[in-house]
Amino acid sequence: MNIEQLELTEKRIKIFKALADETRLAILKALYHSGNELNCTEVGFTCDTSKSNASYHFKTLREAGLIKVRKDGQARYMSIYKETFDQILPGFLDTL
Amino acid sequence: MNIEQLELTEKRIKIFKALADETRLAILKALYHSGNELNCTEVGFTCDTSKSNASYHFKTLREAGLIKVRKDGQARYMSIYKETFDQILPGFLDTL
DNA sequence: TCGTTAGTTCAAAAGTTGTTTAACTATAGA
DNA sequence: TCTATAGTTAAACAACTTTTGAACTAACGA
Numbered sequence: 560m561n562i563e564q565l566e567l568t569e570k571r572i573k574i575f576k577a578l579a580d581e582t583r584l585a586i587l588k589a590l591y592h593s594g595n596e597l598n599c600t601e602v603g604f605t606c607d608t609s610k611s612n613a614s615y616h617f618k619t620l621r622e623a624g625l626i627k628v629r630k631d632g633q634a635r636y637m638s639i640y641k642e643t644f645d646q647i648l649p650g651f652l653d654t655l
Numbered sequence: 656m657n658i659e660q661l662e663l664t665e666k667r668i669k670i671f672k673a674l675a676d677e678t679r680l681a682i683l684k685a686l687y688h689s690g691n692e693l694n695c696t697e698v699g700f701t702c703d704t705s706k707s708n709a710s711y712h713f714k715t716l717r718e719a720g721l722i723k724v725r726k727d728g729q730a731r732y733m734s735i736y737k738e739t740f741d742q743i744l745p746g747f748l749d750t751l
Numbered sequence: 752t753c754g755t756t757a758g759t760t761c762a763a764a765a766g767t768t769g770t771t772t773a774a775c776t777a778t779a780g781a
Numbered sequence: 782t783c784t785a786t787a788g789t790t791a792a793a794c795a796a797c798t799t800t801t802g803a804a805c806t807a808a809c810g811a
């Protein structure tokens with residue numbers, strides 16, 4: 560395996576780990592179906608867990624490149640990082 | 656969430672867990688690129704681990720519905736379970 | 752029947768991930 | 782400046798996954 564393939568494999572594994580969790584799938588589903596950005600409180604509400612646990616899951620999704628976060632005042636708005644899905648899992652978002 | 660959606664979510668999580676591992680991605684890659692079935696020894700050789708560990712990973716892949724296994728004499732031949740990929744991760748196999 | 756090959760299973764050890772609680776930082780408004 | 786709100790971080794713990802080595806089963810050929 561060359562270096563690009565190694566990095567691609569690592570990226571894939573990070574993504575699959577991030578997707579292998581009910582709470583994180585619920586977050587992505589909410590984001591995808593909102594068709595828009597949502598703030599942490601809104602997302603935390605739909606996935607029914609504590610704010611620190613929600614924050615842990617946001618971080619996992621962010622580090623896998625599956626969501627992006629925009630800061631505005633006190634709030635942080637997150638949305639699907641579509642490019643990552645298109646590259647690694649073409650067609651998956653539409654099955655959500 | 657209704658019962659079908661719950662089952663789909665569980666199936667997805669099982670699949671993502673199965674895919675979130677370097678050894679198992681290597682197995683799938685070998686199978687996909689062989690374009691054919693391979694026996695456990697051949698696959699174990701390409702993914703460089705003990706036979707008991709290889710067997711554990713085969714089971715994980717089998718239980719996620721990602722490979723199927725055919726027994727013939729002493730040997731077992733495994734191959735990609737294409738239908739599962741088509742249903743849950745359309746387009747993914749070609750990125751392998 | 753005996754030895755060999757192919758693969759699985761089991762239990763213990765090692766490693767990783769998810770949850771919880773509490774303490775923390777940063778921004779906003781009174 | 783004080784208080785409230787939004788979110789992150791750290792530590793401890795429980796739960797789960799992976800690895801390892803040894804014992805096992807099943808099929809084959811001599």
